[in-house]
Amino acid sequence: MRLVTFLTPTKLTRAGWLTADGVVDMHAISGGQLPTDMLSFIDDHERYRALIQENDWEAAEATYLSESVKLLAPLPNPRSFRDYIGFEMHMLNASRSFGHTIGSAWYEMPIFYFTNHQAIFGPGDEIKRPAKETKLDIELEIACIIGKKGSDIVAGEAQPYIFGYTIFNDWTARAIQRREMEVPLGPHKGKDFANAIGPCIVTADEMEAYRCTIAEADFAAPLRFPHGPTNRLDLTMQTRINGVTICEGNYKTAFYNFEQMIERASENGVNLMPGDILGSGTVGWGSLIENNFNVHRPLEPGDVVELEIEGIGILTNTVV
Numbered sequence: 001m002r003l004v005t006f007l008t009p010t011k012l013t014r015a016g017w018l019t020a021d022g023v024v025d026m027h028a029i030s031g032g033q034l035p036t037d038m039l040s041f042i043d044d045h046e047r048y049r050a051l052i053q054e055n056d057w058e059a060a061e062a063t064y065l066s067e068s069v070k071l072l073a074p075l076p077n078p079r080s081f082r083d084y085i086g087f088e089m090h091m092l093n094a095s096r097s098f099g100h101t102i103g104s105a106w107y108e109m110p111i112f113y114f115t116n117h118q119a120i121f122g123p124g125d126e127i128k129r130p131a132k133e134t135k136l137d138i139e140l141e142i143a144c145i146i147g148k149k150g151s152d153i154v155a156g157e158a159q160p161y162i163f164g165y166t167i168f169n170d171w172t173a174r175a176i177q178r179r180e181m182e183v184p185l186g187p188h189k190g191k192d193f194a195n196a197i198g199p200c201i202v203t204a205d206e207m208e209a210y211r212c213t214i215a216e217a218d219f220a221a222p223l224r225f226p227h228g229p230t231n232r233l234d235l236t237m238q239t240r241i242n243g244v245t246i247c248e249g250n251y252k253t254a255f256y257n258f259e260q261m262i263e264r265a266s267e268n269g270v271n272l273m274p275g276d277i278l279g280s281g282t283v284g285w286g287s288l289i290e291n292n293f294n295v296h297r298p299l300e301p302g303d304v305v306e307l308e309i310e311g312i313g314i315l316t317n318t319v320v
Contacts, residue, residue, distance in 0.1 A: 001049075001058065002200040002313075003164065005038050005122070007070040015041055018200055022062025023069055026052075029060050038075050038201070039275045042163055045147055073122030074166055074201045075145060079275040081117040081195060082265055083141075083170060084110050088255040089284025097289050098178065110256040110264045113186045115170070115195055117277070123199040126320040127171055129301060130193050135174035136299040136319065140239045140286030140307050142251055143168035144258045145201055146276040153266045158259035161272065164203040165233075167307050167315040168279050169196040174289050174298070197277070199313045210234050210311055214252055232257055233311075237283050240306040246296050249283035251309070256281075 002018040008025070015038040016026045026034040026041065026048075034048055034057075035041050041048055052058050085091060091102050105111070121127060129136050147163025170191065177190025212234040232252040239247040258278060266272050288296055299305070303319045 001052075001203045001206065003038065003041070003074060003203065004200045005072045005074050005076055006064075007072060008064060009068050013037070013072065013076075016063065017058070019060075019062045022065040024057070024060050025063040026057075028063055029057050030055070037077075039077055039079075042075070042145065042147060042274045045163060045274075071123045071199050073120045073125075073197050074199070075197065075275065075277070076120055076122070077275075078117045078120065078145075078277045079273045081115045081277045081279070082112045082261075083115045083191075083279035084112040084256065084261050084281045086110060086254045086256045086261065086281035087284050087286075089253065090282040090286065090290065093284065093290035094282075094287070097292050098181075110261045112261070112265065112278075113191070115187075115279070116192050117195075119192065119194055121194055121196040121317065123196075123315055123317075125196065125317055127194045127196065127317050128320050129299070130173045130176065130189075133173040133175055134298060135178075135289075135293065137172045137174045137288045138239065138286075138299065138305050138307070139170035139172055139282040140237055140247060140249070141168040141170055141282055142166070142233075142235065142237070142280045142309055142312075143197060144204075144278050144280075146262075146272045146278070147204075147274055149271055149273055151266045151269050151271045153262050153272070155257075155259040155263040158262040159204070161262055162204045162258060163274070164201040165207055165312060166197045166201045167199070167309050167312050168277075169305065169307050169315060169317065170279060170282065171196065172287070172289075196315060196317050198315045202312050207233060207311060212252055230257060231259070235312075236310040237286065238308045239286060240308070241296055241299070242304055244296075246288070247283070247285045249286055251280065251283065253284060254280060
């Protein structure tokens with residue numbers, strides 16, 4: 001399923017799924033048996049999806065045509081939002097641009113920080129450049145949404161905890177970030193103002209068609225995370241700014257996959273909850289800082305950014 005949150009013609013916020021020509025309002029099609037919001041659907045998604053299958057609601061005609069609704073962030077209110085640094089190429093490029101080296105710990109465990117789960121934007125939303133910021137940047141990522149509660153989850157048993165996937169643009173104020181990261185505490189205000197996700201959540205079962213296995217020899221350094229050959233999703237990823245392609249990559253080049261990230265996040269009895277989001281980190285060359293803004297200048301008001309990931313769609317935002 002390709003799940004969305006949208007604004008109806010009468011300005012009601014509803015959850016549903018995409019059809020060829022519009023959206024189905026899950027609450028309306030079910031006579032109130034399905035919820036109005038995405039977080040409630042995720043909380044009890046196994047029961048709700050059984051209802052959908054039993055009643056063949058997924059095959060229903062669109063409640064609203066596409067042109068009559070506005071898509072919002074598919075999960076406007078995640079319970080938490082962890083963002084990882086999962087691609088070695090991005091680490092190498094960004095570290096070089098910042099004049100840093102990669103700490104050995106990065107090769108020993110997936111590293112994450114908590115980003116602002118209250119600053120969620122969706123497809124078509126305007127992103128305000130922070131005041132006095134001179135090096136506004138984007139980051140091309142895929143994100144997974146957790147579907148059930150769990151703690152101390154081992155990577156080999158983590159796939160059932162993934163509800164679905166979406167595109168994630170980790171908007172970044174590089175000038176702010178460069179200064180504040182002189183203090184070894186990780187990102188702060190440079191990552192605090194905007195997290196864009198969308199246009200939909202593709203449920204995990206639909207993404208399994210892209211599953212592949214990558215050998216350790218495909219990476220610049222040995223994989224030290226003890227899970228052998230690495231399961232990935234073979235998904236092309238692309239960034240366009242004002243219609244010009246800036247970056248092309250593939251999620252299968254990730255050093256750490258989401259199952260490994262789930263293991264790390266849930267260690268020491270920490271509960272992952274339905275509606276938590278995990279970001280993959282930026283695909284190699286998926287941010288402008290990686291070549292010191294030589295491929296494209298820092299973003300300015302009026303710039304239109306499109307992130308596209310195979311199997312999910314296109315997430316578009318405009319800088320203001």
